[in-house]
Amino acid sequence: MAEKFFEIVKNTAGKARAGIITTDHGKIETPIFMPVGTVASVKTVHQRELKDDIRAQIILGNTYHLYLRPTMDIMQEAGGLHKFMNWDRPILTDSGGYQVFSLSDTRKMTEEGVKFKSHIDGSYHFISPEKSMEIQRQIGGDIFMAFDECTPFPCEYNLAKKSMEMTHRWLKRCMDWTRENPEIYHHRQHLFPIVQGSTYSDLRKISAEFITEQNADGNAIGGLSVGEPEEEMYRITNEVTDILPKDKPRYLMGVGTPWNILESIGLGIDMMDCVMPTRNARNAMIFTWNGIMNLKNEKWKRDFSPLDENGTSFVDSDYSKAYVRHLFVAKEYLAKQIASIHNLAFYLDLVRTARKHIDKGDFYEWKDAIIPVLKQRL
Template sequence: TDSGGYQVYSLSANRKIKEEGVKFKSHIDGSYHVFTPENVMEIQRQIGADIIMAFDECTPYPCDFQYAKRSMHMTHRWLDRCIKRFAELPPLYGYEQTLFPIVQGSTFPELRKQSAEYIAEAGAEGNAIGGLSVGEPAEEMYAMSELVCDILPSDKPRYLMGVGTPINILENIALGVDMFDCVMPTRNARNGMLFTAHGTINIKNKKWENDFSPIDEMNLTFVDTDYSKAYLRHLFSSNEFLGKQIATIHNLGFYMWLVREARKHILADDFRVWKDKMVVQMNKRL
């Protein structure tokens, strides 16, 4: 489970950050809520998460160097408090839980290096990279991922938070990232965008109106050959919720297939050749 650190970024109009933690104003009823490193650890222990994320501040892009530096140091101090409180709380449900710290530092190499070294020294069972995919160009994201992955231990999972497109995922795997999370496959599905190995489909386009071929002939999920592109477009045109569900199932299936294939090609020692070919194909608009 995430710690609420991203909401520090996304709800910036309704929050105040202090050393103690972050005070949020609810957009629903106006009530106030305070997140601290300590109560965030308590909540995630109670939820029963397998992987618990440290409380951090996700800085915006672009970001002033001095602000990014102050924020990074505060994130490190919050991590120390998270580690202390996490150690004080026993697991509640008969299985172990682990705490992942988060590297910050915006897009400044000096700060990213400093943060990665601090996080690596914490000796956690896995480490996360935060504060990317917040508006910066993809090349800056890749540069920061490469820098951080060169510092974080290679024998522990490296988790890139909030990323990304299928191409982003393959490029970051090539740089040493192991784990990802993102709303993109589901959010884009709800808006009619389908990811495939041959490119991206905007199912709302008129060109699919009379295309009765399967959604995806690769048949990665049951919806891919059970329904046609024309039928799926009809569902979106009619604002039928089923269309969003079908598109979501397809995109999730595609993402799972993509990372399984990446693993196969890593083991076969031909990942980079396969990755370069896939990036060209997936960059097409169908």
């Protein structure tokens, strides 16, 4: 008998829960943070470090970027993204929708799909719901996303409603194509639809109910963390997780800071991703269990203590604040690598620790105590 795709192993008195997602490339313990590997690479980090030090259980690939480069011919010749980048653990691919719609000046959208201009060479391309599914089949992620339209913030009500309704029509086309076109590699792919509706409660309710009716293996919440106040993000997330089925994993897309992650877990979210830990690391911003550091600041110049006294990564014990600051000031590439490994290891340690507190039964008390510490500037 095949294992269930998602199993909840521990509930809390609130919405936070610990679970296990089972894919053909391995199990994922939730709640989980997923490092972003946009172009078949988590920036500045080796796959070996992702596995052994950061202990990533799943990473992301980006449909838009991989479609343009290296192209799907190369991807299929390699045998899919897992083999191409030598990563034997689960991969999630986004649909390309967010990237396409961010190209507001160079794209034209119709009911059929989106025509857009490549940011690489200016060539024109067209992605429809069916084309997005085809590309994601060729990439071969274990989890892949339905093609949707991500609205900006703020977004006028009628535009948000019109966009949501088209996202729903596109979802039907994605699901039809997926049913008619089986996987091309030898592993199962799981399609997640995406709830939209901007910050309007009635639209989010309609969308969450529609997505629930599709009975997909898991569900995502999109269109948040796009500039709205944190309180609005939490409010919408809370309302949507009240509706989405409890026995399916819930993925909050593009979130976020360490405190965003803990608050979202408390609202019933199982999966999150964000470029923040690596992007901020490349600019010398370090997240630690004691708060946030800007390693370029003069105050760390003679601080020979570990990067994070409470950290679990080898870089925390091997390198001092003074040394990594020196590397940033000297513009050495190693600075970005060390900082990226540290931030990702911290994020993964954060969700592992959250899972332990869910299991222990004191998650909410721990969350409320640790968030002010995580937010402080050192």
